[in-house]
Amino acid sequence: MTSTIESIVIIGAGQASGHACKTLRSEGYEGRLTVIADEPHDFYERPPLSKGVIVDQEPLPRLFPDDSQAALNIDWRRPCRATEIHRDAREVELNDGSRLVYDRLLIATGSRPRLPTNAWAKIDNVLTLRSWDDATRLRQRLSTSRRVGIIGGGWIGLEIASSARKLGIEVDVFERAASLCGRSIGPEVAEYIQALHLRNGVGLRLARQDIQLDGDSDGRVCLSADGQTQPPYDCVVVGVGVDINLELARAAGLDTAQGIVIDAAGRTSDPAVFAAGDVSQHPHLGLCLQSWAYAQNQAQVAARAMLGQDAHYDEPAWLWSDQHGVNIQILGIPRGETRCVQRSDPQGPVFFYLDADDRLVQMVAFDQPRAIKLGKRWLAASRELDAKALANPDFNLMQLR
Numbered sequence: 001m002t003s004t005i006e007s008i009v010i011i012g013a014g015q016a017s018g019h020a021c022k023t024l025r026s027e028g029y030e031g032r033l034t035v036i037a038d039e040p041h042d043f044y045e046r047p048p049l050s051k052g053v054i055v056d057q058e059p060l061p062r063l064f065p066d067d068s069q070a071a072l073n074i075d076w077r078r079p080c081r082a083t084e085i086h087r088d089a090r091e092v093e094l095n096d097g098s099r100l101v102y103d104r105l106l107i108a109t110g111s112r113p114r115l116p117t118n119a120w121a122k123i124d125n126v127l128t129l130r131s132w133d134d135a136t137r138l139r140q141r142l143s144t145s146r147r148v149g150i151i152g153g154g155w156i157g158l159e160i161a162s163s164a165r166k167l168g169i170e171v172d173v174f175e176r177a178a179s180l181c182g183r184s185i186g187p188e189v190a191e192y193i194q195a196l197h198l199r200n201g202v203g204l205r206l207a208r209q210d211i212q213l214d215g216d217s218d219g220r221v222c223l224s225a226d227g228q229t230q231p232p233y234d235c236v237v238v239g240v241g242v243d244i245n246l247e248l249a250r251a252a253g254l255d256t257a258q259g260i261v262i263d264a265a266g267r268t269s270d271p272a273v274f275a276a277g278d279v280s281q282h283p284h285l286g287l288c289l290q291s292w293a294y295a296q297n298q299a300q301v302a303a304r305a306m307l308g309q310d311a312h313y314d315e316p317a318w319l320w321s322d323q324h325g326v327n328i329q330i331l332g333i334p335r336g337e338t339r340c341v342q343r344s345d346p347q348g349p350v351f352f353y354l355d356a357d358d359r360l361v362q363m364v365a366f367d368q369p370r371a372i373k374l375g376k377r378w379l380a381a382s383r384e385l386d387a388k389a390l391a392n393p394d395f396n397l398m399q400l401r
């Protein structure tokens with residue numbers, strides 16, 4: 001099959017694209033590999049942008065060193081945007097009017113920060129964080145800020161809050177819901193994270209609706225929530241979720257739902273077109289995960305499948321966050337009726353969510369990466385667990401290996 005494929009085109013140059021390229025070459029693909037990228041940078045990963053990049057001035061978190069990237073022998077089209085996919089002709093059109101022919105196409109266009117209203121985009125120092133350029137802007141603004149407002153109490157907002165506190169900046173987080181990260185974790189975990197932020201001096205303004213923003217003549221941002229005006233912020237960062245970059249796929253008539261619909265091999269409704277990373281809808285969970293591990297590992301699977309190999313993605317959802325020096329790892333997503341079992345180890349708590357048959361649905365561990373490794377095995381084996389043992393800090397979880 002490999003010999004019949006002479007041209008692979010990838011749209012996007014993020015985490016998923018980079019790992020797809022690496023896999024294609026390591027699996028022996030020697031044909032033309034073209035990457036269309038609207039950012040001018042080499043492949044880089046995004047998790048450090050909300051952490052070390054803004055706190056410690058870390059450099060561009062490149063996926064590969066120079067020599068490894070050069071060895072991928074990529075025909076770069078950057079900065080350049082793919083504007084249309086002509087599936088009948090198997091061509092991608094670019095914003096310079098040129099067209100690229102593909103035998104296999106990978107759509108890895110990711111997602112972009114959502115703004116509740118376009119008017120906010122026009123206010124100076126109302127910022128979002130997705131790209132290296134966004135992080136550079138945010139870092140610059142934070143370096144002269146005393147007060148920062150954050151809209152959205154999800155993972156990105158909370159990580160920025162934590163980073164800003166490390167820089168000694170006063171931070172308020174405004175969240176519409178009554179708890180933090182409500183879509184991805186249970187109330188017990190949300191409460192623990194809330195306490196972590198309060199202990200570290202973050203002002204949490206929960207259940208705040210009707211947020212209005214306006215700029216003042218000094219470049220500061222005036223924020224009011226539920227009609228109450230706050231003292232102005234030096235900047236406001238909006239982290240209220242993302243819009244999936246689905247437009248190209250939709251216009252090309254591919255099946256889409258929350259994201260591009262794919263099977264476990266990453267194949268879309270067109271057998272010559274694959275999708276990977278944030279833009280693809282998880283083949284089993286029916287949602288877009290937006291996780292570093294998914295973007296990397298599912299893209300590797302899609303790359304192998306593009307070469308005609310028998311490849312399937314079947315990993316559980318896993319993502320992590322670092323806040324106030326604490327590593328938070330989340331395995332699985334909330335699903336159905338569960339009960340929460342909490343374990344309080346000295347290094348940090350673990351929250352297990354079990355279904356009616358005492359099988360693990362989700363677990364969230366604070367500074368306990370080894371517990372998560374065990375959880376991955378339990379999930380894979382659909383193992384029945386003893387809630388009492390899990391909750392007992394004197395019981396060594398390794399016994400359940």
Ligand SMILES: Cc1cc2nc3c(=O)[nH]c(=O)nc-3n(C[C@H](O)[C@H](O)[C@H](O)COP(=O)(O)OP(=O)(O)OC[C@H]3O[C@@H](n4cnc5c(N)ncnc54)[C@H](O)[C@@H]3O)c2cc1C
Binds near residue numbers: 050322
């Ligand atoms: C600040 C931040 C912190 C994060 N922290 C964590 C974390 O701690 N843990 C975790 O698990 N996950 C984290 N994530 C999520 C993780 O980084 C993403 O899930 C991952 O980057 C998705 O990779 P991707 O390749 O699908 O998309 P992206 O990395 O977004 O890459 C897509 C690329 O395609 C480009 N593109 C889009 N449309 C076009 C077009 N038409 N033509 C050309 N190019 C196009 C985009 O500009 C972008 O460069 C974080 C994300 C952000 C933004």
